[in-house]
Amino acid sequence: MKQKEARAFIENEIKDFVKTSPLNRMPDNPEQPIFDAPLIGFASSEDPLFTAYKTIIAPAHLTPHEALAIALNKKPEELPAKLSIITWILPIAAKTRQSNRLQKEAPSRLWANTRWYGEQFNDALRTHVVNILHEKGYMATAPAIQPYFKTFTNEKGPYSNWSERHAAYAAGLGTFSLSDGFITEKGIAHRCGSVVTDMPLSPSYRSASTAFSNCLYYADGSCKRCVERCPAGAITEKGHDKIKCRDYTYAALKHLREEWLVGNTGCGLCQTKVPCEFKNPVKK
Numbered sequence: 001m002k003q004k005e006a007r008a009f010i011e012n013e014i015k016d017f018v019k020t021s022p023l024n025r026m027p028d029n030p031e032q033p034i035f036d037a038p039l040i041g042f043a044s045s046e047d048p049l050f051t052a053y054k055t056i057i058a059p060a061h062l063t064p065h066e067a068l069a070i071a072l073n074k075k076p077e078e079l080p081a082k083l084s085i086i087t088w089i090l091p092i093a094a095k096t097r098q099s100n101r102l103q104k105e106a107p108s109r110l111w112a113n114t115r116w117y118g119e120q121f122n123d124a125l126r127t128h129v130v131n132i133l134h135e136k137g138y139m140a141t142a143p144a145i146q147p148y149f150k151t152f153t154n155e156k157g158p159y160s161n162w163s164e165r166h167a168a169y170a171a172g173l174g175t176f177s178l179s180d181g182f183i184t185e186k187g188i189a190h191r192c193g194s195v196v197t198d199m200p201l202s203p204s205y206r207s208a209s210t211a212f213s214n215c216l217y218y219a220d221g222s223c224k225r226c227v228e229r230c231p232a233g234a235i236t237e238k239g240h241d242k243i244k245c246r247d248y249t250y251a252a253l254k255h256l257r258e259e260w261l262v263g264n265t266g267c268g269l270c271q272t273k274v275p276c277e278f279k280n281p282v283k284k
């Protein structure tokens with residue numbers, strides 16, 4: 001398969017799965033999708049960013065070669081020199097975003113369902129992409145659902161050994177922001193995922209001039225709407241305090257997890273009722 005055809009094949013498979021999977025539906029309303037049509041991008045393991053992430057994130061952050069090698073019980077040098085990273089953005093449906101705009105202290109029920117059931121769908125999509133690559137005879141892994149996937153804590157707060165947003169940044173799908181969220185052409189209210197494979201796929205073009213250029217605050221010092229939206233006081237002009245955010249979402253919202261029977265409600269008030277909610281606010 002030529003690289004252009006291979007990209008189209010992967011894109012169609014992901015779009016189709018998002019459109020047709022019964023898991024991409026709210027549990028109490030099968031008519032209501034959790035996520036809209038995805039954005040899809042491709043990155044190359046040859047991109048020096050993946051080594052830079054060992055400094056930008058932490059030494060424990062895996063390169064694509066490490067992530068695939070551990071999954072296959074091989075050494076990184078036993079794999080082909082060039083690997084591809086497939087990444088996707090799942091924009092959160094309008095009805096859910098609108099319900100969260102009304103919230104001031106805690107997420108809406110639809111947002112919490114998106115965090116919990118939407119991530120189960122995202123896991124199913126990761127598995128689906130790995131399976132179709134295996135069927136075509138390629139190696140593949142979704143690092144975020146591997147047993148080796150871990151979340152650590154340092155003085156700045158939690159981080160993981162495979163950051164989905166940093167993979168999406170490498171694939172040109174968006175940039176980071178004052179609130180820490182990842183702003184794409186479909187905005188900041190989304191969930192994302194990725195797969196590493198040896199299928200040859202040409203990388204997408206990364207047009208952003210910096211890792212923060214889609215955020216109005218970094219573009220011209222304006223906006224800061226996410227600062228006002230955060231009930232935990234976790235966002236300031238200095239950025240996002242991950243410890244305050246984590247403590248708020250886990251400790252202060254415990255009663256909602258119990259009431260709604262979900263393992264995590266998320267929060268996302270900083271991702272709704274803000275200019276970057278469903279579009280790139282810097283784009284003219």
Ligand code: B12
Pocket residue numbers: 056057115122144151157158159160161162163164165166169176177179180181182183188189190191192193211240242243245246265266267268270271
């Ligand atoms: C740990 C974790 C958390 C922690 C810490 C979040 C964090 N910012 O790291 C806590 C519990 C606080 C958290 C909260 C939330 N989370 Co969370 N979380 C994760 C997890 C599991 C790992 C994140 C990670 O490894 N981060 C690594 C650290 C270092 O990243 P960072 O601090 O954001 O990175 C900064 C630096 O790298 C910096 N930087 C500095 N210099 C440079 C230079 C370059 C070149 C680059 C590229 C970057 C860069 O830019 C970044 C932004 O400041 C991911 C899932 C995954 N496996 O990726 C989800 C994930 C990040 N969470 C997600 C979501 C949605 C949330 C919440 C909205 C909760 C909810 N569902 O309602 C909040 C939002 C918090 C916020 N304001 O961003 C989504 C993010 C999607 C998005 N729209 O951005 C993810 C990707 C899950 C998913 N599969 O979709 N989360």
Ligand code: SF4
Pocket residue numbers: 177178179180214215216217218222223224225226227274275276281
């Ligand atoms: S609300 Fe404004 S300042 Fe905050 S992340 Fe979005 S664009 Fe940036």
Ligand code: SF4
Pocket residue numbers: 229230231232233234235240244245246248249266267268269270271
């Ligand atoms: S930074 Fe954390 S606590 Fe604050 S609004 Fe965003 S998700 Fe909620």
